[in-house]
Amino acid sequence: MNLKSYRFVLFLSNFFIYFILTFFAIVMLFPFFYMLSTSFKIPADTFRYPPRMLPRDPAVIEVEGFEQPLPLYYVEVDRERREYALAQSNIRIGVYAPPENLDATAERFLTEVKPTGGATNQQTVNIDGKDEKLFDVEVYGQVIPMIQISQTTVGEFIDPQNPESMVYQNVRLSEPVESIGWHPENYTEVIELNNLGRALTNTALVTILVVLGQLMTSILGGYAFARLKFPGRDTVFVFYLGTIMIPFVMLIVPLYQLMVLIGWTDRLAALIIPWIFTAYGTFLMRQHFITFPKEIEEAALLDGASRFQILYQIILPASVPAIATQATFTFLYAWNSFIWPLVIINVGNEKNHVLTLALNVLRGRASDTPNLILAGAAIAIIPPLIVFILGQRFFVESVASSGVKG
């Protein structure tokens, strides 16, 4: 084969691969980008159609003679697109036309026209069997009696540099001048006003305690399964293995009653204590410890070290990747869990809410402010992402290997 054409085919196939991968990467990342961008928007911007990615602020300008800064809009003056400030809105205007030619319309402020024949004795004209009131409308210096066809409102737009220059047009159909503007205060608002601050610290507390507790029990248990010989070990291990695939929802009803019995309903303890004993984590730790060379341990035993010393001083320092992996797993599980907190913590007891519960409440409470809801979602989603990025090296590899081993 010709080398040049071979290179071209290779380039083409690589280009195709990257195209597919990038397409899927965008699909995967798009909801996250959407979440972040919306969480920095103002509420009015979130409801705009068509939707836009970057958050925007309406531009305002200080104009002499006005106390408040005025919003800027695009208006067309002398066939030129210019930025004018909205000085007054809701100015009512009427659309008028002479009775003999209803298509020849003229727009006038309601204050500009006077009833024909005076206010007390207004003349009327009969059109299609209906009496219509006549108004004096001035057109090119001439006063013509006309009927009012419809009413509408416009805004008064002025040139910020030259407030005498005015343009009238419909405000709703005018395009506002906008600039990219971020609103990180959405986050402070959702944290301070919607209880997400307390939920965040509660979640952190629960997660830290679950991770530490689970590491402790599963390291000890995993070591016993992997390295210590005692009657009943294999039976218990098979029993552990068998329970790994039992779905958690099997337990919510009896565990709830157990919590009622102990008096832990509505308590953070219920989110922590039952979760620090795990068959799956023990199994993973056992799988790791079993690969540790036996000879080192036997040598240490001969030197008079206790089992605990061996575990703590020799095996643990060599097992940091495995432990980090399990810590990451447990972190994600504890941080993201929803159904158990939903069952055990009362909706009204906000001081014991975790993030997922607080989000559930926020969803109902702030349904007209997606920016706040998505700021809350970002608070719940970003810490696990950070942990994932830090622990990625261990984590993805170990998901891969645990998957193949079963």
Next chain:
Amino acid sequence: MTTQSRIDAQKNLILRIHVVWRILFSLLAASALLLLWVGADFADMPLWQKILLSITATVASVASAFGAHQISKRNHAGRMASLVLDYLAFVACLVIALNIGEVFIGIDALGQNFGRGIPYLGITVLGYFLGVLEEYFPRKNSTAESSLKVVSRWVMFGGLALFLWQVDVVNGAIYFFSKLAQPSGILYAIGVLVFGVSIWTMSRREIAQALNVKTGHEQIINGWLFLSPNLLGFLIFFAGPLLLSFYFSFTDSDAIRTPNWVGLENYARLLNVKFVTLASPDQLARDVVDIKVYDEVGRFTFGDRGILFAAADKFFWLALRNTLTYVLFAVPLSVIPALILSNVLNSKLPGMKFYRAVYFMPSIAAVVGISLVWQWLYNATIGYINYFITLGVEFWNNLFNLAVVDPKIQWVSDENTALFAIIIIAAWQTMGFNTVLFLAGLQNIPGELYEAATVDGAGPWAKFWGITLPMLAPTTFYVVSTTTIQAMQVFEQVFILMNPPEGPNNSTITLVLYLYRSGFQNFKQGYASAIAWVLFIVIFGLTLIQFQRQRSSSIYEN
């Protein structure tokens, strides 16, 4: 008297005290058993608790008597029985004492101050990383190396102390002791001390020698000791509740009153269905079944005939139908693209790790948060998904000069699309995870196979069908079955995204949602337990198929 004989006398004294202690323990357990059935205090205790406590007391009493006998015969079995009983009693007393001191409930109070302490916890972690940093410095002079370690230790210590101060641990301790200073608290605290001393004396080396203990026995004790925190917690918070759940499924438990045994009634109601032939496809259900008992779930029509499917509990069958539909679509949609993507990712081009990490991201984000994001993406008027559809339709119309109508799908409020909206989220969220699993499977396929195939003139498609797919079979089964188990438990997406969670016309009611509704909104917890067991049987059946297929590849390696 010589020193040796004095030590022997001391040993014998200790062992004699232990024999007395074991007999005392046995008698105490026996009297507790008696009190449980005769005493007035326990009259209104639920039966299952009474039985559980009775069994515990009987076993403890008998084992303690056995221990006394064995110790007096200087047999090592006595030491083991003694250690096990004292250890269990020690743990029980400790936990109860902590509970009386309100340590577990006090976690709530800790939660109140925890926010203040987080920065100092950060300092502690920083101190730890300072210590880790030391390993990266070349070991030129030993003094600089150790000073970093010292600084690290002090930063950690200081951070931890400040953290404890900030979360008000002093007041917490004072509160703990004030709570403990009541008769029952003091009793359990004494229990902790007594059992502790007993364990300590019994585990001393010379006592062990006196009882002829060998290293093998020591390993047994160590093994159970190391396993015990895990095993105890596992029994109390997993195995016990699992049995309890089975028991509840035969009762009318409502979490408040004492449950009554109802036999198979819950299961009978769940599975009570009726198929009736209809005279015409639109015949009303009340004409053919007793609508006091049965509700129509659905009907199948063939021409002018039809079959009516009615059930006593219509919601359960709707939930089962929705869950199975969900599994049927969500699993292939998250497995097949993952298979394709992993094959693309497996090319040895730069940047693949980046893509792998990106694909993984959705699966680690909280489902609740993700569902909220998708709720707004699905919004019918301002959401991005309909916007993209509109753009696509416009582009298509302009390209081919057609007039395709923009569907303007009402994603979550239309009963035909609601479940599909959930399926799309599930596919999006689990695809990356499955991709990583497939990728690992692909990387285990030996490259020689492909090389041999290339020599034989096989094209890419032939290689994919002939080598990749068969070699990937174990991974595929694993991925499919775990995804299925996950999908069977779908709850959070539905609960967050749909309002009400059942969706329009019950189109998104799922088994777990129905379980939650029965157990925690209607408080029919016995019935909810029965639903849980039916769910388990379905999942178990699906997993069993996977286990049969995967038997060839080993689960553990030793």
